Amino acid sequence: MPKNLNIGLVGGGFMGRTHSNAYCKVFHFFDLEYKPVLKAVCALPEEAARAFADKWGFESVETDWRQLVTRPDIDLVDICVPNNLHRAVAIAAAEAGKMILCEKPLARTVPEGQEMVDAVEKAGVPNLVSYNYRRIPAVTLAKQIVDSGKLGRIFHYRANFLQDWTISSNLPQGGDSLWRLDVAVAGSGVTGDLLAHCIDTALWLNGPITDVNAMTETFIKERHHQLTGKVEPVGIDDACSFFCHFANGSLGLFESTRYARGHKALYTFEINGEHASIGWNLHDLHRLQYFDHADDSQVRGWRSIHVSDGDQPYMNHWWVPGLQIGYEHSFVHQVADFLEGIARGEPAGPTFREALRTQQVCDAVLASAKEKTWKEI
Numbered sequence: 001m002p003k004n005l006n007i008g009l010v011g012g013g014f015m016g017r018t019h020s021n022a023y024c025k026v027f028h029f030f031d032l033e034y035k036p037v038l039k040a041v042c043a044l045p046e047e048a049a050r051a052f053a054d055k056w057g058f059e060s061v062e063t064d065w066r067q068l069v070t071r072p073d074i075d076l077v078d079i080c081v082p083n084n085l086h087r088a089v090a091i092a093a094a095e096a097g098k099m100i101l102c103e104k105p106l107a108r109t110v111p112e113g114q115e116m117v118d119a120v121e122k123a124g125v126p127n128l129v130s131y132n133y134r135r136i137p138a139v140t141l142a143k144q145i146v147d148s149g150k151l152g153r154i155f156h157y158r159a160n161f162l163q164d165w166t167i168s169s170n171l172p173q174g175g176d177s178l179w180r181l182d183v184a185v186a187g188s189g190v191t192g193d194l195l196a197h198c199i200d201t202a203l204w205l206n207g208p209i210t211d212v213n214a215m216t217e218t219f220i221k222e223r224h225h226q227l228t229g230k231v232e233p234v235g236i237d238d239a240c241s242f243f244c245h246f247a248n249g250s251l252g253l254f255e256s257t258r259y260a261r262g263h264k265a266l267y268t269f270e271i272n273g274e275h276a277s278i279g280w281n282l283h284d285l286h287r288l289q290y291f292d293h294a295d296d297s298q299v300r301g302w303r304s305i306h307v308s309d310g311d312q313p314y315m316n317h318w319w320v321p322g323l324q325i326g327y328e329h330s331f332v333h334q335v336a337d338f339l340e341g342i343a344r345g346e347p348a349g350p351t352f353r354e355a356l357r358t359q360q361v362c363d364a365v366l367a368s369a370k371e372k373t374w375k376e377i
């Protein structure tokens with residue numbers, strides 16, 4: 001008999017929805033020892049929390065996350081609030097002995113993230129950070145191919161994450177839905193929001209980054225602030241590009257911006273090795289591009305692998321071979337891996353400690369851009 005696992009969700013926005021959807025679906029598609037129960041959601045204002053609870057089937061609502069994390073009927077605290085709240089909620093949840101799933105980035109800065117790592121490790125509670133792109137089957141397949149050694153020596157890793165939603169100078173900063181433009185809440189701009197994903201995937205696929213050299217730009221220097229009502233300086237990086245060395249000797253090139261007109265959420269990466277290369281693109285997320293130099297020369301070329309067969313990562317849990325899945329499923333896989341890891345006593349990654357490495361790269365990137373110099377990690 002599966003054991004009920006009571007979920008306390010903090011935050012009822014975009015990620016609150018993706019995580020709730022994952023808890024609703026996961027038990028239908030994976031055989032798990034733990035069955036998620038949507039026990040309580042905390043969001044603001046109270047009417048929004050109630051509407052969210054009604055839509056997704058949460059049994060109760062809270063408006064103070066401190067109440068939620070100490071409730072004895074909550075087993076797992078899921079943190080889907082803006083970045084400035086991650087540290088306080090996670091530390092309180094750890095002290096209350098709860099399992100924790102925290103949205104990315106782990107924190108706004110390395111010192112904040114370090115406190116979170118210390119808290120979960122002192123409490124000995126299972127913990128995971130939601131770098132969900134690792135769990136898109138084509139990306140997981142990329143990891144399997146890299147780990148198999150098929151690429152040989154790696155020369156290059158490059159990644160982009162491009163959007164275009166902040167180009168208008170009339171867009172305000174701060175408050176609901178625009179907290180990403182408020183540096184006090186977000187911690188940084190595209191570096192923590194978008195490049196953090198690219199960095200997590202890169203560290204996972206290609207190993208540690210040793211040093212970085214970055215440039216950032218804030219194209220629109222002042223914006224109306226929704227909370228203060230005043231025109232305030234913009235403190236976030238609107239765009240960030242950096243290059244780096246990996247410990248395996250390869251070179252990395254990363255770019256992110258919210259000023260790439262025409263791109264809504266284009267995350268791409270490519271790895272070039274001695275024998276083979278792989279590439280992936282969020283707009284075509286069920287495909288992995290693969291080039292193998294060992295192929296017969298007359299038919300050698302980039303293959304577009306449709307990752308939808310039962311022997312490819314996660315796909316045996318879904319429909320029948322040939323039918324693809326999408327973005328939302330990465331969150332279902334994340335919950336499945338987290339719960340399976342808890343049952344087996346082997347934590348799924350990235351743990352808070354692993355996600356702190358991404359934070360270290362982000363902080364070094366921002367420091368490098370500010371000081372116009374190389375920064376070691």
Ligand SMILES: NC(=O)c1ccc[n+]([C@@H]2O[C@H](COP(=O)([O-])OP(=O)(O)OC[C@H]3O[C@@H](n4cnc5c(N)ncnc54)[C@H](O)[C@@H]3O)[C@@H](O)[C@H]2O)c1
Nearest residue numbers: 011012013014015042043044080081082083103104105177
């Ligand atoms: N893994 C991913 O790909 C991904 C994608 C988007 C966002 N995120 C991360 O998820 C987190 C949330 O982002 P989002 O896009 O869901 O934001 P959002 O603005 O859509 O939702 C934030 C929610 O937090 C609630 N909230 C704010 N302050 C609160 C408080 N004091 N108490 C209770 N609830 C509070 C709001 O009411 C809202 O429901 C961020 O850390 C973000 O970086 C991750």
